[in-house]
Amino acid sequence: MGTRVDSVESAANAFARLADSEESVIPTYARICRVIAGDESLHSILLNAPMGQRLPVLVLAAIHDIVLRYPESVLTPWYPTVSGVPPSESDPSGPLKSFVDTHYDEIVGLVRHRRVQTNEVNRSVAWRLLLGRITSEDTRPLHLIELGASAGLNMTPDLHACRVTSPQGSFTVGPDDARLVLHVDDPESMFTDPETWRIKAPISARVGIDENPLDLADDSDARWLKACTWPEQDDRFRALETAISVIRDSRGSDGRVDGRVPLDMRTGDMISGIGDLLDEVGADSHAVILSSWALAYVPRSERTSLLDSIRSAALRLGERGSRVSLLTLEAPTTLAWVPVPELPEGSPAEIVNASILAHTDFSSDGAGSGEPRSVAVARCHAHMWWLRPTG
Numbered sequence: 001m002g003t004r005v006d007s008v009e010s011a012a013n014a015f016a017r018l019a020d021s022e023e024s025v026i027p028t029y030a031r032i033c034r035v036i037a038g039d040e041s042l043h044s045i046l047l048n049a050p051m052g053q054r055l056p057v058l059v060l061a062a063i064h065d066i067v068l069r070y071p072e073s074v075l076t077p078w079y080p081t082v083s084g085v086p087p088s089e090s091d092p093s094g095p096l097k098s099f100v101d102t103h104y105d106e107i108v109g110l111v112r113h114r115r116v117q118t119n120e121v122n123r124s125v126a127w128r129l130l131l132g133r134i135t136s137e138d139t140r141p142l143h144l145i146e147l148g149a150s151a152g153l154n155m156t157p158d159l160h161a162c163r164v165t166s167p168q169g170s171f172t173v174g175p176d177d178a179r180l181v182l183h184v185d186d187p188e189s190m191f192t193d194p195e196t197w198r199i200k201a202p203i204s205a206r207v208g209i210d211e212n213p214l215d216l217a218d219d220s221d222a223r224w225l226k227a228c229t230w231p232e233q234d235d236r237f238r239a240l241e242t243a244i245s246v247i248r249d250s251r252g253s254d255g256r257v258d259g260r261v262p263l264d265m266r267t268g269d270m271i272s273g274i275g276d277l278l279d280e281v282g283a284d285s286h287a288v289i290l291s292s293w294a295l296a297y298v299p300r301s302e303r304t305s306l307l308d309s310i311r312s313a314a315l316r317l318g319e320r321g322s323r324v325s326l327l328t329l330e331a332p333t334t335l336a337w338v339p340v341p342e343l344p345e346g347s348p349a350e351i352v353n354a355s356i357l358a359h360t361d362f363s364s365d366g367a368g369s370g371e372p373r374s375v376a377v378a379r380c381h382a383h384m385w386w387l388r389p390t391g
């Protein structure tokens with residue numbers, strides 16, 4: 001990461017580095033990366049991408065997209081997401097070269113026009129927990145606004161069930177007939193009361209803003225979202241696939257999802273757009289802004305202006321009986337305004353680098369100042385596979 005890709009050599013090095021760093025997690029993808037790194041006709045494809053998008057995963061996603069499009073392809077045996085069986089152990093170089101030869105124009109077209117984009121649906125676990133907590137004391141309708149929402153898959157936490165596992169046992173919360181069951185481990189038994197996880201207020205809006213939103217109703221957008229996942233991480237892929245079909249299958253002609261308020265995706269910049277989005281919030285509502293691994297992509301100075309915009313909007317909303325909260329699942333370094341307890345010396349890297357799940361309350365009632373008050377609720381895996389205490 002961070003090295004400029006401006007020549008065939010630097011493109012080859014980028015694939016080789018990815019193979020080295022991810023070998024233990026995605027061994028088959030690492031093999032494919034090595035084949036690409038060793039063949040100029042393959043790694044030079046990356047040079048078709050705009051300068052800021054020259055990440056090897058873009059080419060890998062383009063190839064994955066075409067394999068998803070042609071499930072009978074010569075490359076399918078190395079893609080469990082398409083074959084449904086473990087990846088072939090044989091050498092992928094011949095099939096990869098012949099596949100790229102056949103689909104060269106389609107691959108280059110994707111590399112030129114797409115960007116690597118994910119939407120990690122298990123992060124809905126974070127929103128179920130925090131919405132459950134805040135609706136224990138405030139049952140005003142929830143007007144959700146997600147920053148960097150991608151395809152909007154995390155704005156329907158109420159549609160999916162969630163299985164919470166702790167040393168005290170497991171329980172599942174959410175709709176009994178949910179097609180998607182999300183998972184989280186709670187090894188220190190922090191949230192063992194199912195009631196904490198129940199969203200106790202209606203959701204009145206689900207507005208997502210993204211500079212490059214993906215439309216779940218569009219087959220090529222939905223396929224691209226799947227193509228950006230690792231083919232060897234089958235659980236993530238299947239959860240994403242189910243989440244996409246839950247939204248697509250249950251969308252009525254009025255756009256409502258399972259009879260609930262629809263996703264409303266907007267194209268725009270979160271920093272300049274947040275003030276207007278908050279001004280749409282009705283009276284007596286709780287505007288809840290969500291950000292998971294989205295604020296990480298904007299510079300620190302812009303995050304400061306975002307907070308200023310939210311603070312001023314919160315004062316305007318307060319006058320009509322509404323309140324604003326910001327819920328974040330982001331890297332600790334992103335959330336300068338959230339106090340996070342120091343960890344003991346020698347804490348494991350996965351805890352030190354864990355994402356911080358936090359609630360920042362902008363309501364001016366009580367304190368009267370409109371100054372935000374932040375609470376770090378947990379340290380979490382970036383995809384919400386587990387959560388732990390902050391200190």
Ligand SMILES: C[S@@+](CC[C@H](N)C(=O)[O-])C[C@H]1O[C@@H](n2cnc3c(N)ncnc32)[C@H](O)[C@@H]1O
Binds near residue numbers: 121148151270271294
């Ligand atoms: C890593 S993805 C995370 C998506 C989603 N929040 C999730 O957790 O799955 C980051 C998203 O932020 C969007 N993004 C980055 N900067 C943005 C900005 N300034 N305004 C709006 N969207 C932005 C990207 O287009 C991308 O969809």
